[in-house]
């Protein structure tokens with residue numbers, strides 16, 4: 439049987455006396471009250487000790503009791519005078535009794551049979567009796583009760599009641615009644631046996647310290663077991679915003695998979711990087727104000743170095759050196775300069791390719807993007823995309839599907855994936871990917887494809903680039919257990935405190 443150090447110590451001490459009050463065990467073990475109680479309860483649950491709770495009444499002495507113990511009860515004080523003088527009037531008692539005490543004194547003395555009472559010349563006269571003469575040297579039960587109370591200040595009611603009634607104590611205002619309980623512990627047969635067979639009392643420690651290790655003392659101590667299932671007070675330590683934590687986990691995963699994070703300096707982009715560099719024609723309907731936001735002020739930004747702009751222009755107009763015929767229209771640099779909040783994270787991929795990349799190389803970005811929509815439970819005008827690409831000599835469409843599948847498994851925890859043909863102006867071929875989620879069913883996960891040569895060549899890349907863009911907010915909703923996408927940005931303290939992130 440496994441006993442804690444406190445339990446062992448308590449059991450050994452209890453074994454020495456068999457049974458005692460909890461307080462006594464506190465004294466004997468030199469542990470604090472809480473530790474002893476916990477040990478006793480532990481021993482009790484193992485059948486080694488029993489805790490009995492006793493309820494009883496006590497009488498607590500009052501200030502008056504202490505005073506009376508010194509100067510004597512009123513009737514005794516009166517008796518003293520009587521004994522001295524033999525015969526007195528009430529006035530003679532005024533020096534030794536207060537007004538309150540004076541009132542009932544005649545009745546008291548008579549009841550005790552210590553004095554006879556007569557009227558002489560219209561005045562009450564008290565005269566000592568034989569009994570009265572003896573009384574001074576005798577203790578009545580009430581005198582004994584008073585002594586007890588004065589001595590101990592708290593006496594078990596049953597003890598007092600052997601002398602006088604509690605009613606009498608109260609009437610004389612020398613004691614107040616109070617209920618008390620006392621806990622007594624008793625060792626059981628089983629406990630006694632265990633003590634007899636000898637318990638090894640090793641020092642128990644709760645914390646492993648450097649000193650314990652370096653001194654080698656750890657060999658001689660016992661490590662306290664923690665009950666990690668014990669209920670505790672709920673606390674809300676500071677933590678990351680749940681959605682932020684989710685995004686950070688995705689970032690971590692991608693970094694672990696060997697991806698390099700792309701930089702994004704701002705949320706604002708020129709149309710050049712959002713569209714033109716991606717071979718998206720200037721008359722493409724997605725460039726319309728209904729599909730993207732436009733910046734009112736300032737309206738325009740800067741284009742990159744001329745050489746690059748020229749290549750992009752040539753690609754759009756006639757396909758440049760790619761063998762493609764391009765889109766066959768007059769490319770307008772002023773349109774490319776318009777500023778907008780970034781509408782997809784693929785803009786960052788274009789920027790990275792133009793900046794230069796490691797070949798082979800893998801890149802990603804987690805980016806806030808903006809698109810006009812009507813806000814509701816499942817739509818926000820801003821959301822997050824994870825975009826990325828892999829660049830390398832021999833990459834094929836098959837590699838793309840393999841990577842996407844891995845993503846769906848690693849990021850979404852999907853068991854199955856499905857690819858459907860799709861269209862994007864910047865990829866050929868293009869696919870749309872859906873991931874099967876146990877609870878959500880088929881979830882559209884994102885788009886992907888091989889970047890068109892008209893795009894990559896203009897950006898200075900001569901090898902295949904496979905690319906994808908994934909929307910992760912629906913996944914976040916699921917992981918965070920919410921059914922309203924607006925909650926991702928909620929200030930609701932309760933949600934912020936309690937939202938769980940199970941990866």
Ligand SMILES: N[C@@H](Cc1ccccc1)C(=O)O
Pocket residue numbers: 781782783784825862865884885886887905906907908
């Ligand atoms: N940018 C596309 C996704 C995509 C990225 C890269 C390649 C193909 C498609 C979107 O926002 O839907």
